[in-house]
Amino acid sequence: MKIMLDAGHGYNTPGKRSPDGMIEYEFNRAVALHARSLLQNYQNVTVYFAHSDNRDVPLQERTNNANSLNVDIYVSIHANAFGSGGWTSASGIETYIYTSKPRIALQLAQKIQRNLVAETGLPNRGVKTADFHVLRETKMDGVLVECGFMTNQNDLKLLRSEEYRRTIAEGIVKAVSDQFNLKRKSNPSPPSTSGLYKVQAGAFKAKKNADDLATKLRSAGYTPYVYQENGYYKVQVGAFERKQNADSLVSKLRNEGYETVIFLD
Template identity: 55%
Template sequence: MLKIMLDAGHGPNTPGKRSPDNYKEFSFTSSVADHAKALLEIYENVSVYFAHSKKEDVPLKERTDKANRLKVDCYVAIHANAYGTTWTSANGIETYVYLTKPKEAVALANKVQKNLIIATGLADRGVKTADFHVLRETNMTAILTECGFYTNKSELKLIRSESYQKTCAEAIVKGIVDQYKLKKKKATTPPKKEAKPKELYKVQIGAFADEKNEERLLKELKDKGYDPVIVKDK
């Protein structure tokens, strides 16, 4: 069983983590996480957990402690980027691993970054290293991806849209699927309904006490091309 933890960066009430026109980063990251979870659950032997909560901000230590306690195999933090607090031209997508560049984390980061760039068409800022808490304090493969700048007007327009949120989720999941060679669950087909026996309709022409009359009618019907049968009532 592959255990995956998705971390929607920050929280619903985190101060400052919003665009110059007040769009919350968490509105984007939580949506991407929801779409990614639904996509991952169609694969075999996968369990998906959330590090965040939609009701309250979850401290970083609680997030990584939960991941370590559950012994997840893969930790993916989803973010949108910012450069200062005003509108800027900074743009593009980048993915981070810890300073020591763990081999599996780098491999996963490269796959996720590649798929994000292909899917979104945004500038490729590459795979980088950073001393982020969620990368440093997790005991498993961990990456953090920045899916565009919410301080860039054109990229914020994308970030706000559900179609872009789904696109990012699909790209992240594709990177995970490629890394861990996941296979989709086999489609279950409903049991076939038993075919009802065909109903037979009977036409009775006559009933006779005298067998000779019965035989005479039988002969007449056969001469006319019918295929009559005799049914004897006891």
């Protein structure tokens, strides 16, 4: 099965940010990275990205790529906004499909909506229809997920959290798995991060030590992953296409007392 994940917008898209400056794309791409890592644990699944960290990919190019690759499902990931630039009370999760209500897209959207509302506790704004380009111009079934409001201060705290981003990715992937009856690999491998800058917080001979560190990091709001390589249990905290993002995480972790390293895989 071929899946295209679309982190909406880009680093330089005008206006797509919270009143205090969080760029929407930061959230969207983080969820897409988590989702790709999770999907790699399923058999016969290939994941493509519609977006790029290097430039704002035009909508037509995104849908053209999806169509030329003949992917089976298109999932566009977003954070919502309301009003003219200030803080508002609008809050919650909503999922969109095209106006013709394609059957498979509707079923998937309902599963995504149900999962995300249950796992986040945010208001259920429902499954809706819209004439969005990525839903209209894709030849395959597509859904667009709005995962909380950047213009709501409480929602924004969640949108900034790595734990919340992981939770959103898990809800989306579970819905895709359920909808298409994906089969898990018998021996899942660690997330593929080829070509990415990896942030590592520790490497241990004893798995318990790695698990203990992962638990500590998780309680601090991070999303660690423990995997075995070259006789060591390694604790990975992040993987980024841009080195500056990895550097930022390393600096934050070191300020909190963690011994971290960064390397290009």
